[in-house]
Amino acid sequence: MNRMPAWADAVLVPLFSILLAALISALVILAIGEDPVEAFSLMVDGALMRSSGWGYTLYYATNFIFTGLCVAVAFHARMFNIGGEGQAMIGGLGVALACLYIPWPHWTIALIGATFSAALFGAAWAFIPAYLQAKRGSHIVITTIMFNFIASAVLNYMLVNVLRPPRAMDPATGPFPEATHLPTFQDMFATADNPLFRGSPANVTFFIAVLACIGFWFLIWRTRLGYEIRAFGHSETAAKYAGISPVRIIVVAMLISGGLAGLMALNTTMGEAERLVMNATEGAGFIGIAVALMGRSHPLGVFLAALLFGFLYQGGAELALWTSIPRELITVIQALVIMFTGALDNMVRMPLEKLFLLFGRGKRT
Amino acid sequence: MTFFAKTLGTVAALALSAGAALADPALIYDLGGKFDKSFNEAAFNGAEKFVADTGGSYRDIEIQSEAQREQALRRFAENGFNPIVTTGFAIASIMGEVAKDYPDTKFVNVDGWLPEVPENVLLINFQEHQGSYLVGMMAAMASESGKVGFIGGMDIPLIRHFGCGYAQGAKAVNPDIEIIANMTGTTPTAWNDPVKGSELANAQISQGADVIYAAAGGTGVGVLQTAADEGILSIGVDSNQNHLHPGKVLTSMLKRVDVAVYEAMKAGEGLETGKFMTLGLAEDGVGYALDDNNAPLVSDDMKMAVDAARQQIIDGGLNVVAYYDNDSCPVLDF
Numbered sequence A: 001m002n003r004m005p006a007w008a009d010a011v012l013v014p015l016f017s018i019l020l021a022a023l024i025s026a027l028v029i030l031a032i033g034e035d036p037v038e039a040f041s042l043m044v045d046g047a048l049m050r051s052s053g054w055g056y057t058l059y060y061a062t063n064f065i066f067t068g069l070c071v072a073v074a075f076h077a078r079m080f081n082i083g084g085e086g087q088a089m090i091g092g093l094g095v096a097l098a099c100l101y102i103p104w105p106h107w108t109i110a111l112i113g114a115t116f117s118a119a120l121f122g123a124a125w126a127f128i129p130a131y132l133q134a135k136r137g138s139h140i141v142i143t144t145i146m147f148n149f150i151a152s153a154v155l156n157y158m159l160v161n162v163l164r165p166p167r168a169m170d171p172a173t174g175p176f177p178e179a180t181h182l183p184t185f186q187d188m189f190a191t192a193d194n195p196l197f198r199g200s201p202a203n204v205t206f207f208i209a210v211l212a213c214i215g216f217w218f219l220i221w222r223t224r225l226g227y228e229i230r231a232f233g234h235s236e237t238a239a240k241y242a243g244i245s246p247v248r249i250i251v252v253a254m255l256i257s258g259g260l261a262g263l264m265a266l267n268t269t270m271g272e273a274e275r276l277v278m279n280a281t282e283g284a285g286f287i288g289i290a291v292a293l294m295g296r297s298h299p300l301g302v303f304l305a306a307l308l309f310g311f312l313y314q315g316g317a318e319l320a321l322w323t324s325i326p327r328e329l330i331t332v333i334q335a336l337v338i339m340f341t342g343a344l345d346n347m348v349r350m351p352l353e354k355l356f357l358l359f360g361r362g363k364r365t
Numbered sequence B: 001m002t003f004f005a006k007t008l009g010t011v012a013a014l015a016l017s018a019g020a021a022l023a024d025p026a027l028i029y030d031l032g033g034k035f036d037k038s039f040n041e042a043a044f045n046g047a048e049k050f051v052a053d054t055g056g057s058y059r060d061i062e063i064q065s066e067a068q069r070e071q072a073l074r075r076f077a078e079n080g081f082n083p084i085v086t087t088g089f090a091i092a093s094i095m096g097e098v099a100k101d102y103p104d105t106k107f108v109n110v111d112g113w114l115p116e117v118p119e120n121v122l123l124i125n126f127q128e129h130q131g132s133y134l135v136g137m138m139a140a141m142a143s144e145s146g147k148v149g150f151i152g153g154m155d156i157p158l159i160r161h162f163g164c165g166y167a168q169g170a171k172a173v174n175p176d177i178e179i180i181a182n183m184t185g186t187t188p189t190a191w192n193d194p195v196k197g198s199e200l201a202n203a204q205i206s207q208g209a210d211v212i213y214a215a216a217g218g219t220g221v222g223v224l225q226t227a228a229d230e231g232i233l234s235i236g237v238d239s240n241q242n243h244l245h246p247g248k249v250l251t252s253m254l255k256r257v258d259v260a261v262y263e264a265m266k267a268g269e270g271l272e273t274g275k276f277m278t279l280g281l282a283e284d285g286v287g288y289a290l291d292d293n294n295a296p297l298v299s300d301d302m303k304m305a306v307d308a309a310r311q312q313i314i315d316g317g318l319n320v321v322a323y324y325d326n327d328s329c330p331v332l333d334f
Helices: A006-031 A036-048 A051-076 A084-101 A107-136 A140-163 A185-189 A205-222 A224-234 A236-241 A246-273 A284-294 A299-322 A327-343 A345-364 B002-018 B039-054 B067-078 B089-101 B128-142 B157-173 B188-192 B194-206 B219-229 B257-270 B300-315
Strands: B026-029 B059-062 B084-087 B107-110 B121-126 B147-154 B178-185 B211-215 B233-238 B249-255 B275-279 B286-288
Touching: A006 A036, A006 A299, A006 A327, A006 A345, A036 A051, A036 A299, A051 A084, A051 A185, A051 A205, A051 A224, A051 A246, A051 A284, A051 A299, A051 B067, A084 A107, A084 A140, A084 A246, A084 A284, A107 A140, A107 A246, A205 A224, A205 A246, A205 A299, A224 A236, A224 A246, A236 A246, A246 A284, A284 A299, A284 A327, A299 A327, A299 B059, A299 B067, A327 A345, B026 B039, B026 B067, B039 B084, B039 B257, B059 B067, B067 B084, B067 B089, B084 B089, B084 B257, B089 B107, B089 B121, B107 B257, B121 B257, B128 B147, B128 B157, B128 B211, B128 B233, B128 B249, B128 B286, B128 B300, B147 B157, B147 B188, B147 B194, B147 B219, B157 B178, B157 B211, B157 B300, B178 B188, B178 B194, B188 B219, B194 B211, B194 B219, B211 B219, B211 B249, B219 B233, B219 B249
Parallel strands: B026 B059, B026 B084, B084 B107, B107 B121, B121 B275, B147 B178, B147 B211, B211 B233, B233 B249
Antiparallel strands: B249 B286
16 A cells, blocks of 8 residues: 555556557557557547537446446445446336326426436346345346346337337337426537537536536445445455444445446436437446446546546547548457556556655665 | 527538538448448448449448437538438437438438438338248248248347248248247347357257248348258348358348448439338349359249249239238237
8 A cells, every 4th residue: 555655546557557558559550550640639639629529428428427336336345236237227217217107397307206217227126136145145246247138138128019109110219208308518508609519418417427426425435324335345244243234235235336327327318319229328337347447436536437438439439430440449449448447457556566666765765 | 499400500501512512422330330241231332332333432430329320420411421321220210300400411211210201311111021021932932841940130120020021921831830930139239149140040940940031130140150050041131141151041031221322322412302212022122032052942933933922912912911010920929
């Protein structure tokens, strides 16, 4: 711990990881005969230099904040919830049912209602694996990933057989009523002379994600439950000795985790598509794992990591639009960032620690 | 909103007039990806034919996420591409919305359905059940075990539509025939999972199927491979897949997405829009493939029977029930 100052651990390690990933990506782009500098400037230009680009970056980031927090809360209780994808799908079902079958008078009330519904459905989906882990010892990694497939099948059944409007080919619900449409950034910030965020999907859900970050911080570091979760995560036996019930912590942490994953559906389903489509989650549940790892399970870190992945997604779309770099390679670039920040953490950390040790010793003598 | 729509319209018009001299068409593939040896690849082939024949050029994108559908449509429209051709039903509803903001751009979608078609949108649909009926007949005639198989991609109405036509064709030849139908999955990965396709084909073979029709995009590659390895016949879909395993693929149900894309791109800004276009047997939009690779497999009797049925369907004497008509299939349960 004391080998490296905290700021270096939080800032330098991720920074070097990203730089390394960028370097290797550049080599890959060079290898297929494209210009990496041009590719990078296209990404920055498309994702950060135009307000509509920001609109997409923040839209993706909103998804990743929710799923990142979902994974992070489970991490604090030393559980690996890789079922964010399925929990978000079922959360989407909750959003759709709330929006379609309850006649909301105004979007603000609809948003509150749908938020509860999404969290409830997501949490309910996480409850079963949580119960099985707590009471039966079925490993949470196995059960949550299996539940992703079950969620997908449930959603498919509901969309194809129950919610699909007649004659439509797309396995999707009909459009949500007008009163449930959430204001986008364009509605909120664009003025007559300054059409900001034109056509981009970022919407009011982003602020819910920011609120979720703050709430997460408060829960984990400022409440008794958060303390119990962390204590359980550090040592189950010590937590038991202190009178903390493992069953309760596992179930509660997973319920919060599933609820956060479910909230992601607000953004894609209610905010963007304004109907529930089959593919609403698009792997954000899995990206959430990388986001939580990179963000060190801290809400600020998760927020920044989610922004980075939002940038990669939106920048990747720009690359796909205006260059002939194949989409598989764009996935490779995204995967490189995940690999360096998530899996190869120690590769950067250990040399850095050595550097700091050397430097520190040098100063003393 | 109205003001915004106006501003958008002006911007779009400006962008259009700026690039009017070089209004290239654009092509947006569905999530399955460009090289799926099937549906999207047929669209790609149509676009390449357009380049070869006219010397023109086009820009295309393989989208990676749902939100990119709207993004790609808008970015192409803003940059003066015209017409913008899209494949797959999933993009249709968002295209209907976007099209209203760019009245001078023509939008084309293959497979989609909209309750109302905007003025500048053309929706191209294929009568897949008619083509599937014909290959179903051929499957029943080629089968010796009295059991034929169907392997669909993702379990959605469109694929049930394929399966339903196939089952009707098979039953028309042999009322006692057994049809073993399986879907690969319930997620979009079902379109590109050749390993699972291969497993399903093996399972159907062990149940006695000796002709298997794969309507599963890239997954079908695995079905055809396994069928060829196990010495039974298979039927390809969308593109002509007879060449993949010469002498082992009975035929392919052609869905001429390539022709639709080619014609749309060639028509350019003069494209007639604001309507549905339905391409069936009569328009050669669907059909069965016959070439050197499968000629030895298709007997004269088979060809005569199928061609007679084809003519009957075109004349209206034979009605193949569409799955969509009442969201169920009269001869097959899914």
